[in-house]
Amino acid sequence: MAARSARFIAFCLAFLALASAAPARELPRPETFTLRNGMQVVVIPDRRAPVVTHMVWYRVGAADEPRGHSGIAHFFEHLMFKGTRTIPPGEFSRQIARNGGDENAFTSWDYTAYHVRIARDRLDLVMRMEADRMRNLRYSDETFLSERDVIVEERRQRTDNNPGAILGERMRAMLWPHHPYGTPIVGWLHEINTLDRASAEAFYETWYAPNNAILVIAGDISAEELRPLAERYYGRLRPTRDLPSRTWVSDPPSIGPMRVTHRDEKVRQPSMTRMYRAISYGTDTGRQAHALDVAIEVLGGSETSRIYRALVEDQRIAVSAGASSNASGLGGGSVSVWATPADGVSLETVEAALDAVIAEYLRDGPTEVELQRAKSSLSAAAIYARDSQESLANIYGASLAQGESIDDVVNWANDISAVTREEALTLARGTLDIDSSVTGWLLPLEAAQ
C-alpha cells in the first residue's frame, strides 16, 4: 500500500506517450476554497462523464509516527474501513460497491489518502460516510487485534517474503539513519506486533481532522456545486486544536559510501541498487528538483538513457539497468541507480561499468539532444495526466500534501522545460556523490560473489 507518488506514476505513463512538443503544457488549474474549520477543498472540473473522484488526503504519514510505533499510519488505512458510530464494520466498502463505485487507500511517509470513484449522483453518500469516519471511527478490541494480524500477514507477503524489499528497506534505514524516512511505511515487524490501541487512537484523534485534510474532487462538478455539500458534511467537523507541526528529525551529514549485501535462497537473479540522498520538491529552492528529475531522466530514465545504452545495449553486461529520481518527499528525496547483470557477469563488473557511466556523465553533463528528449518525455506526463481524472486528483492531492502549491503543479511542465544543461549538471553533480550513497547487492545464498 506504500504508494509511489502520483508524479512517479505519471512519469511511467509518459513513456507510453512520448510527445515531443507540448501544445498545452499546463495542467488545468483547479478551483479551491477552505472551510471554516480549516479543511482545504480542491475541485478539478471534468465534464466528460457523470463520474467523480473523491479523495481525502491527510497530512500525516509514516514519518509522523511516534518512535517505536512504526506502522500506525498504515494501520489506519485498514481501520478506516472498520466502521463508525453509525456505520457497521465493512459497511463503507459494501455501500461503495453496491452503488457501483470503487475505493482505495494508500499511505506514504508524507500522507494517507482515501479514494473513491463513483457516479456523480452518489457523491452525497460518499461525502457523508467519508466525513463520518474522519472523526467518528469506532472499532472493537477484537477488530483492532485481528486487523493487526492482517497487517503482519501483509508485511510478511510483501516485504519479508521478498528479498529485494528487505534489502530496499534496510538501504533506506542506512540512507536515513535518523530521519523517519528510514523507517518502513508498513512498520518494523516487531513493532507492528505490539501496536496498541491507546497510541493508535491518540494518533487518529490528533491527525484525522478537517484542518489536517485536503478534499480533492475531480469530475462532473464545480466548486460552486460542491461547496454546500462540503459544508454540510465536512464543515461541521471539529478541528484538532494545536495541531502539531510536522517537524522531523534530520540526518547528520554523510561521511562516506555505505554498502550492504543481502543473500536469500529466493533470489534467482543477482542485482545491485544504489541510493543517493537528494533534494526534493518539498525541500528545494527554485528549479532544483526539476533539474534533478531531468538530469536523472537523461542518466537512466529510459531505454535511450546513458545507463541503459552502455550496460544493456553496447556492453551487453546487464539485462536491465537504469536510474530514477524520487523527488516528491516533503522531507527530502533520493535517486536510485540499478543493474541486473547478464548471465555469467559479476556484480563487481556491472557496478564498475555503472560507475564509469556516472563518472562520464558528471564530467560532461547531458548533451542538448539528451536534455530536450528528457524534458519532452517528462512533460508528456503532464499532458497524459490531463486525460485522467484520477491522475489529476492524485497529482494535486499528493503535491499539496507534500508541501507544494497549486501554482507549482500547474507550472510543473513549464518549469521542466526551462531547465538548462548547467542546472541539470549541477544537480547531478551535487546528488550523485558516492559519499552520500548506499549500495545494495542482492545475491542468491550460494553465489560465489
Place this chain on the structure above:
Amino acid sequence: MAARSARFIAFCLAFLALASAAPARELPRPETFTLRNGMQVVVIPDRRAPVVTHMVWYRVGAADEPRGHSGIAHFFEHLMFKGTRTIPPGEFSRQIARNGGDENAFTSWDYTAYHVRIARDRLDLVMRMEADRMRNLRYSDETFLSERDVIVEERRQRTDNNPGAILGERMRAMLWPHHPYGTPIVGWLHEINTLDRASAEAFYETWYAPNNAILVIAGDISAEELRPLAERYYGRLRPTRDLPSRTWVSDPPSIGPMRVTHRDEKVRQPSMTRMYRAISYGTDTGRQAHALDVAIEVLGGSETSRIYRALVEDQRIAVSAGASSNASGLGGGSVSVWATPADGVSLETVEAALDAVIAEYLRDGPTEVELQRAKSSLSAAAIYARDSQESLANIYGASLAQGESIDDVVNWANDISAVTREEALTLARGTLDIDSSVTGWLLPLEAAQ
C-alpha cells in the same frame, strides 16, 4: 566523556597483573540500604586511608533522550556544575578543590555518574552539595547557551576532528539503526546546536531524582556511619512520581553485512574495524556474557591472542590487530575486531587474513590452554580492582545502573572461571556472524585502495 565501562578499564589494567590463579576472586560485598524516597545506597568500606569516593549514579543516559534532542544527557554533565538556588555557578568545583578533593563526571548511553574523591571529614560538604544539585539546579539562559557552545566545541575536538571517531559513530548508527545506541552520546551536531532549555529541564525534572539514583560510597566509612548522613541530605529529596520505565525501541533483525568507508586528509594510517551486535550482561541469561568475554579475549584480547599472533607476529601484515567485547550495555552489547595494516599492505589483505583467523576460531573454538589463559587474565581484573577504591565504586555503580545485581558483581570472576570451552565457542559462533556486522574502513583522502 563517553565513559568506557568500568569493567573495560579493569580489563585493561588486568594485563598489568596477569595472575594465573586467584586466591580470593570474589569482590568485597558492599553493604546496601534504600532510603524511603527510593534512593539506593551502596557502601564499600575501605579503611586504608581517611578518604572516601562518593558517586551518584543516575539511571539515565543518552539512550533515554527524546528523539531529536540528542546530547541532553551529556549536557547535564556540564550543567550540574552551574549552580543551584544556594550554590553559585562554579562554586561546586571550587569547594571541592579548596577542600583537597577532585571530581569528575561521565555519561554513557545507560547512566550518568558524578564522582568526588575527598577526605573523610569533608564528606558532609560533598553530600550536601551533591544532594542539592540533584533537585535544585538553577542556571541562566546565558549559561545554558554558552555551555551549549562549550559542548559543540567539545564535539568538534573529540569527534569531528577525529576521523576514527566519525567512522565509529556512523558504524554504531548502522549497527543499531533503530535502537538508541545508534545515536552518539555527545549528540549529533545539528541537534546539540538546537537543544532548548525547556526540553532540558523536562529531562532533568524527570530523571534527576532520588528514586532514579544510586549512591555509591567507597572508603573510610561503614553503612551504619553513612546512614544518618544519607538520610539527612538525600532522604528528604522529593522522588519523581511515575518515573518512566526505561523502554527503548529495538532493532529489526540483521539482513546481511554492512560496510562503510570514510576518507579524511587527517588519516595517516589506514585501518579497519568491524563491529558485531552482541548480547550483554544486561540482556543475557546464565553465563552467556561471561562466555562471550572469554571467547573474545582468546580471539583478540592480548598479544597472545589468535588475531595478534596471526596478523602481527606470524604474517607480519598488520602493526596492530585485536578484538574486544563490550558486553556491559543495559540494552545490548557489541564485539569489535580491528587491524591496522603494515606499510604497503592493503586493507583487503588484512581483512581477508582477519576473516581467516575468525573462520578457523569458529570452527575449532579455543584450546583448553587458551581458555585458561583468557579466564586468568579476565579474573585478574577483579583482583586488581580490589586494590582501587575508585575501581570498586565504578564497578558497582556501573553494574547496578546497567541492570546487574550485587551478587552478579561479587560472583563475576567465579562465573568467568566456570565458562567452558563449549560455552565460549557457542557464544563466539552466535556473535561473530558477518550478517550482523558493520565493517568500517578508514583511509587517507588519496589512498589507492
